[in-house]
Amino acid sequence: MADAKREIERKYESDDSGLPDLTGVGGVAAILDKGVVELDATYHDTADERLAAASITLRRRTGGSDAGWHLKFPLGPGVREEIHAPLSDSLPEELAALVRSRVRDAELIPVVRLRSARDLRHLVDATGRLLAEASVDAVTAERLTEGGGTAQWTEIEVELAEDVDPVVLDKVEKRLRKAGVRPSKAPSKLARALADTAPAAKKARRGPKKPAKPAKPAEPVTAGDHILAYVRDQRDAIVELDPAVRRDVEDSVHKMRVATRRMRSTFRSFGKVLDRTVTDPIGVELKWLAAELGVDRDREVLTERLTAALDAVPGELVSGPVHERLRLWAGASHGGARGRVIGVLDSQRYLTLLDTLDALVADPPLLEAAAGTPEKVIAKAVRKDFAKVAGLVEQALDLDPGHARDLGLHEARKKAKRARYAAEAATPALGDPAAALTKDMKSLQTLLGDHQDSVMARQTLRELAAVAHAAGESAFTYGLLYGREEQGAAAVEAELPGVWKGMRSGASV
Known part of the structure; x- marks a missing residue:
């Protein structure tokens, strides 16, 4: 080894x-x-x-x-x-x-x-x-x-x-x-x-030097230049993270998933810059890769949440082998998922995707708007994404607490993530306003992400409680944890209107 x-x-x-x-x-x-x-x-x-x-x-x-x-x-x-x-x-x-x-x-x-x-x-x-x-x-x-x-x-x-x-x-x-x-x-x-x-x-040179590298792109000027620079960074991140993912280095899977999401979001946000008839099929492959990488990652994140919650419960309130049940649930798919991820990275489909990304960066499918100024083209796309977030947040908050609101807030979270990445891509061109929006969307994404994690945690706790009950064990602790998760989600929903109001007033891209 x-x-x-x-x-x-x-x-x-x-x-x-x-x-x-x-x-x-x-x-x-x-x-x-x-x-x-x-x-x-x-x-x-x-x-x-x-x-x-x-x-x-x-x-x-x-x-x-x-x-x-x-x-x-x-x-x-x-x-x-x-x-x-x-x-x-x-x-x-x-x-x-x-x-x-x-x-x-x-x-x-x-x-x-x-x-x-x-x-x-x-x-x-x-x-x-x-x-x-x-x-x-x-x-x-x-x-x-x-x-x-x-x-x-x-x-x-x-x-x-x-x-x-x-x-x-x-x-x-x-x-x-x-x-x-x-x-x-x-x-x-x-x-x-x-x-x-x-x-x-x-050998016509003076003194030793590094092997020739691809020519460094010129400083971005047009809208297309800026968007391509961001796409190139994500391509590089995927390639560079590959060895770390294979070695199961901490947080490497998450970072690669983020790179795929950033690129896919960029294709969708800036469809006036890059031809979506070309980028949409690539987006499908990026979504596939992110999903394969997430088979183990999502369970890992949920395990950390539930373990921390269980550790906070006083010992006298832990009824039955709850720790053992959680440990078995957490490890049920890890080995198989790791093997699956390695299989994906060794697959011809993945290697073809990498080749496709190289080709995209080398010969980008630029549209007419790509030649425009960032202040006009990129800012317009960012404002459009922000408007979508605004509509979804307000629509979800108008719903009564329950399953429908949970789904609405989850959709708002996904759009907040997309708006964040769009603002992030725009920051080198638009400066402080885009940087501020990136920060706001990250905060909103974190808040709504905590809410969605609570939704998923409660679903898992119901499943674990059912298994424990069938085995003749007490389900009391699972119910206790469920109640705490429910309270946490309610607190997020109560906090959200005030947080969102502050963010709306600061959207000035």
Whole structure:
């Protein structure tokens, strides 16, 4: 099985002078010579280097203390998450799956081989605790694809030890700079290798640089520019969250669902900008993906709510095995749902959706209004969405408490979410008024969401109570929880008119 760790390191240019003395820097009490380690790494990517373009590295390495397969995702400057799998001849499927949203149907092939003679030192404090590893690496790079060449260089690498304050790296860097050592121009060995070993026709450059990335879009000007920028952000979020969802990282499923909803809402809100005959079928696929992702997520949220409510009940009022019933209900579908989500992410339907989103961003179906000014086109669409929310909220509040009002408030919540995303997309163009509306719609969505969660919680409590009763257990605690949920929903309904009145007066987009 693969395991993961956070890697925090910095790289520097090196000459024949090697590593300066770092004793006394950042709590370093001693420098332990660990000898020279021979490392041999083969990096894999698609022929068009999709992983490198996203600053992702995938390698098989022998030598050293961590031989095996390494997959690294960027988290920020000098910070990467490294996922390690045992050494094997072929790429482990669990790692291949984590880059599938980038690779799609393309083949992963060996692109570069790096052989490094690593002169390794341990920087330790007065107690002998490891603070960082510092090394001088003599690197030989060989491009394995057609037309490539070779390159050699030496660099200094300093990697922070686990659970050590990164300020150590800042102090080490200050000492290195004082000694004339400068940060590497390349963000990684692979980036430098790809640049230095590129075919001759592609090597007209000065100094190492990152692999070529898609051209950064120009600053948005028209309404179409702004909407496309927002759609592009959601496309990127879906692709980037894919590995986290596969690994069941906390909140990753929710974030991917939000990205799909944002994009789908944008298609509907700005139908005068993007041709809905093109975007509606994509919206159907986004709705499918969100629904598949939500199979487990909705139950997870409801479980958290019911567990917190049960924990607040005094022990003497908990009658029967209520905790156990809730635990069994919560876990009934988790394993199956997780497998289902992975199946969805591995499906051709999902990969086709990703390709479709790429095509949409590359060649957007812009309508005539897309060339208009944001102040006219985007603002009009946002006001229209807000008007729909207003109508639904007022209609629901005119109904008597009960099932019909619950449904009306649920519809208002969905439209509030759509208006929020529209205002969010509009904020870079319209500024503070759109930002204020985004905040208001988020607050309204949260309030109505709490009401809808109460509706769903009461439905679940009725079901659990029926099961408990059939098993000869007391249903008292379920009734108690039901009553509290009912009171909570009534409180939301009582609060809503005042909250809504304040929001109406602030709608000035």
